[in-house]
Amino acid sequence: MVQYLDSPLDRSFAALSDATRRGIIDQLGRADASITSLADTFQMTLTGMKKHVQVLERAGLVITQKVGRVRTCTLGKRGLEAEAEWIEAHRKLFEARFEALDEIISEMKQEENDGSAS
Incomplete structure (x- = not known):
């Protein structure tokens, strides 16, 4: 039976599994942006962009703040340290297994070669 745990790591990887959301993170890494400008950049409806931003917000990767009628998005305070540690641990595991296979x-x-030389 599959068990679904909604951990921060699960939310992060789910959020980052979409190319548009990764693009939003890249864009916000350069400058804060309104949801409207993000929607324009990605040629998407406001409703669609809001849904992407909500997924990123739930993962803690993006923070939004409403000032007047404009909702501005910024990168979240937490980085991707836990995700990077998980990837690195598994990269090391794969590397060790591939080295053993190479041996x-x-x-x-x-x-x-020893058998064919005889």
């Missing part, structure tokens, strides 16, 4: 293949090739 096995090298041994098999050596045995093959």
